[in-house]
Amino acid sequence: MIKKTLFGAALALAPLAAAAQVTLTAETTAPGSTPHYIDTTLAAVLDSAGVATLQITEGATLTNSVQAVAEGQLDMAPAPMILPFLLSRGIGPYSGIGAEEGAKLADNIRAIAFNAGSAQIFGHYNNAPIEDIRDLAGLRIWNGPPRGAALTSGRAMIKLLSGLDDGEGYEGIQNAWPDTVGTITGGGADAWTIPEGLPSGRQIAIAAAGGITIYDVPSDLLASELGQQIVAAPGHAPYSLPVEEFRAAYAGNDITIVTDDETFDSFATAFAQIVPATMDEELAYEITKAFLAGEERFRTGSPRGPFLNMSFGDIDGVSQGNCGSVTVLMHPGAIRAYEEAGHTVADCVRP
Structure with a gap:
């Protein structure tokens, strides 16, 4: 996919905004994705607040992108929480870095x-040869891109549903x-398993070719023990939403x-919006303060807005997919902004 740089993305989204104080560099995923929506909306919010131009x-x-932030070459990026975890151990896509250097970068x-x-x-098409999602033997199942966190999650989903590898x-x-x-x-x-935002344009596009059925866990x-693992x-991170809201989105x-009850239950892909630890504390504070103040804009700017599970409240760690096998610490400036807004911040995310 061709990368595209958006200069002054915030200005394009908010042309009447006041002049920004600083210019920051950021990277994000392709248009139409949840991280892209969050980052471009954050750009508009920061520009409107006069904090920064992204x-x-x-x-x-x-x-x-995660490695670039860790190296101080990039100011901001959305990070699937598993990536700082892998970097800190110098494994997976960071195996060439090694454990010692990876730990330093992750810090x-x-x-x-x-x-x-x-x-x-x-999910599957309604005419697929599937009568029970616990019996998937012999099927062809799309379970992710060739590598990365989504593939790991996709394989875990099929293992959980059917016990198959x-x-x-x-x-x-x-x-x-x-x-x-x-x-x-x-x-x-024959079927597919994908981490999807709600509503997913991808699932709508798939359904345009024929009726589909989507299942939770x-x-x-x-x-079960495996499910909780x-x-x-x-x-x-945990994911649960009233099923009627899930249906209404489609x-x-x-x-x-x-579903087998009144909620759509699964596991979510946890993300952190990351910056270098060396970022000026006042700047991190102003960015986070603007983020929290922009809650309504994030929630109403897209049909996905109400379902993003963004951290506009207390930070307990677990709800954010943090403070367990993965721990990503918060910037002191961000903590100050959360506490000033009246939110609690768990000790496990404090540097």
Whole structure:
């Protein structure tokens, strides 16, 4: 995917805003994604508040963005929580860095806010050869891009539902995000599992080719030992929403939502909005203060807004997918902004 740099993104979104005080560099994901919406909205909020202008590069690979923030080469990025975890150990995509250097770099990452807006779902076309989502043997299932956190989560979902492993009990299908819809609508998979924001344009596009059914995680499986391990795994957070709200988000589309109770329950991909630990405390405070004051803009600027699980309240750590197997500390300036706004901040996120 071609990367695109948005110069003065905030100014474009808020042309009457006052002149910003500083210019910051940021990277985010492709348009249409939850991180992209959050970052471009934050750009508008910061510009309106006269705090900063964000120079945003979109279509970035967040593995690289997290490392750039840790190295002090970038001012801000959205970070799937699993990436600082992997960096701190010098494993996975950071294996070339090594454990010692990875730990040093991870120690230079601080969060100013969190969100967990994408729930892991399982779906299939209504005419697919699936009668029970606990019996997926022999199927072709799209479970993520070729590598990364989404693939790990996708494999975990199928393991939880059916006890099957990729390449053994079923055939895992992986390709790049831009090819996902085409692969599924073209018949390249019998079913799919994807971390999705709500409502998901991707699921709506898939449903345009024929009616689909989306499932949450059955209650007994979610409460099982494996289910709770997956919810607490690095990069995950709990996710629960009244099923009628979930259905309403897809009203008008040929999408059926199936749960075994009155809530849509799953595990979410946990994100932190990160900056270098070396960022000036007053600047981090002003950024976070503007973020908290901009809550209404975040919630109303997109149909996804109400479902982003953004941290506009108390920070307890666990709800943010933090303070367990993964711990991403908050910037002191951000903590000051939260406490000044009357919110509590757990000790486990304090530097």
